Amino acid sequence: MAKGESPLKQFEIQPIIDINLFGLDISFTNSALWMTVTTAFILIFFTVPFLRSKKTNSVSDLYPSRMQVAAELGFSFINSLLSDTVGKEGKKYFSLVFSLFMFILFGNLFGMIPYSFTFTSHIIVTLALAMGVFIFVTVLGFVKHGVKFFGFFVIPGLPFYMLPLLIPIEIISYLSRPISLSVRLFANMLAGHTLLKVFAGFVSALGIFGILPLVFIIALTGLEILIAFLQAYVFAILTCLYINDALHLH
Amino acid sequence: MPQLEQVEFFISQLFWLGVFFVILFSVLTYITLPKIRAFLNQRDDFVKSHISKQDELIKKAESIIENYEANLTEAKNQASEIINDAKDRALKESETLIKATEEKIQQEIRQTEERVTKEKDLAISELNVQLKDSATNFISKVTKIEKSNITV
Numbered sequence: 001m002a003k004g005e006s007p008l009k010q011f012e013i014q015p016i017i018d019i020n021l022f023g024l025d026i027s028f029t030n031s032a033l034w035m036t037v038t039t040a041f042i043l044i045f046f047t048v049p050f051l052r053s054k055k056t057n058s059v060s061d062l063y064p065s066r067m068q069v070a071a072e073l074g075f076s077f078i079n080s081l082l083s084d085t086v087g088k089e090g091k092k093y094f095s096l097v098f099s100l101f102m103f104i105l106f107g108n109l110f111g112m113i114p115y116s117f118t119f120t121s122h123i124i125v126t127l128a129l130a131m132g133v134f135i136f137v138t139v140l141g142f143v144k145h146g147v148k149f150f151g152f153f154v155i156p157g158l159p160f161y162m163l164p165l166l167i168p169i170e171i172i173s174y175l176s177r178p179i180s181l182s183v184r185l186f187a188n189m190l191a192g193h194t195l196l197k198v199f200a201g202f203v204s205a206l207g208i209f210g211i212l213p214l215v216f217i218i219a220l221t222g223l224e225i226l227i228a229f230l231q232a233y234v235f236a237i238l239t240c241l242y243i244n245d246a247l248h249l250h
Numbered sequence: 251m252p253q254l255e256q257v258e259f260f261i262s263q264l265f266w267l268g269v270f271f272v273i274l275f276s277v278l279t280y281i282t283l284p285k286i287r288a289f290l291n292q293r294d295d296f297v298k299s300h301i302s303k304q305d306e307l308i309k310k311a312e313s314i315i316e317n318y319e320a321n322l323t324e325a326k327n328q329a330s331e332i333i334n335d336a337k338d339r340a341l342k343e344s345e346t347l348i349k350a351t352e353e354k355i356q357q358e359i360r361q362t363e364e365r366v367t368k369e370k371d372l373a374i375s376e377l378n379v380q381l382k383d384s385a386t387n388f389i390s391k392v393t394k395i396e397k398s399n400i401t402v
Contacts, residue, residue: 075286
C-alpha cells in the first residue's frame with residue numbers, strides 16, 4: 001500500500017470491461033470478477049467430485065473420495081441447519097439456503113486473499129441479497145396463508161388495547177429485517193477489511209516496531225476468516241428463521 | 251466510502267449479482283444437489299440394507315443357539331433318564347439278589363434246624379430206650395424181678 005492511500009481504497013470498484021446495454025452501464029468490474037470466481041469455485045467444488053461416470057456397482061462406489069467428503073460436509077451442514085430451524089418442510093428451500101450460504105461464505109473467504117475484492121463488503125450487494133430473501137419470505141407467507149399472514153403482526157394472547165401500539169412495532173421490525181440482514185454483513189466485512197488495512201499501514205510506518213502490528217494483523221486475519229464464516233452462517237440461519245416464520249407464523 | 255459514492259456502478263453490481271446468483275442457484279438446484287443427494291441416498295440405502303441383513307443374521311444365529319440349547323437340554327434329560335434307569339435296575343437286581351441269598355440262607359438255616367431237631371429227637375428217643383433198658387436192668391438186678399415184668 002502506498003503511503004497516504006486511504007484504507008477504503010480497497011473497496012473501490014474498477015471496471016474491467018465496459019459494457020453498455022440499452023443505455024445502462026453494466027460493466028464487468030472487479031466485483032463481478034470475484035462473483036465469477038466464487039460462483040465457479042462453488043460449482044466446481046460441489047459438482048466435480050460427484051461426476052464419477054464409471055459405475056462398477058460395487059461397494060467401492062460408496063466410499064466417498066476426499067473431495068466428496070468435503071462437499072458432503074457443506075451439504076449436511078445446511079441440511080441440519082434447515083431441519084433444526086424449519087423442520088421437515090424446510091427441505092424445499094434447501095437449495096436457496098445452500099446457494100445463499102455458499103455464495104456469501106466463499107465471497108467472504110475469497111475477499112481475504114490479498115489484492116482480491118470482497119463483493120460482500122458492498123451494501124448494494126448485501127441489500128440485494130437481503131431484499132431477495134425478504135421478498136421471497138413475504139411472498140411465501142402470503143402463498144401459504146393468504147390474508148391470514150397479516151395475523152403475523154398480532155402477537156397472540158395480548159390484551160386488545162395493546163394492539164395499536166404493538167402492531168406498528170411488529171410491522172416496523174418486520175420491514176427492518178432486510179436492512180439489519182444486509183447492514184450486518186456489509187458492516188462486518190467493511191470494518192474487518194478496513195481494520196486490516198489500517199494496521200497494515202502501521203507496519204510500514206513504524207519501521208522495526210512494525211513487527212507488533214504485523215503480529216496483530218496475523219491474529220486479526222484469523223479472526224476475519226472466522227467472521228467470514230460466521231456472517232455467512234448468520235445470514236443463512238436468519239433466512240431459515242424467516243422461512244420458518246412465513247410457514248408457521250407464530 | 252466507495253460503497254456509497256460509486257453510485258454509477260450500482261446497476262452493474264446488481265446485474266452481475268443477479269446473473270451469477272441465478273446461475274449458481276440453477277446449477278446447484280438442478281445438477282449439483284440432486285447428484286449429492288443421490289450419492290448420499292445410495293450410501294444410506296446400502297448401509298440400511300446391510301443393517302437389515304445383519305439383523306436377519308443375528309436372528310438366524312439366535313435361533314441356532316436356541317436350537318442347540320434345546321438339543322443340549324434334551325440330551326441332558328435323556329442322559330439323566332438313562333442313569334436313573336440304570337440305577338433303578340441295579341438297585342432292583344441287587345435287592346432281588348440279596349433277597350434270594352437271604353431266602354437261601356434262611357432255608358438252609360431251617361433245614362439245618364430241622365436236621366438238628368430230628369437228630370435231637372432221635373438221640374433223645376435212643377437215650378430213652380437206653381435209659382429204659384438200663385433202668386429195667388438196674389431194677390431187675392436190684393429187685394430180682396424178671397425184666398419182662400418191669401415197665402418204666
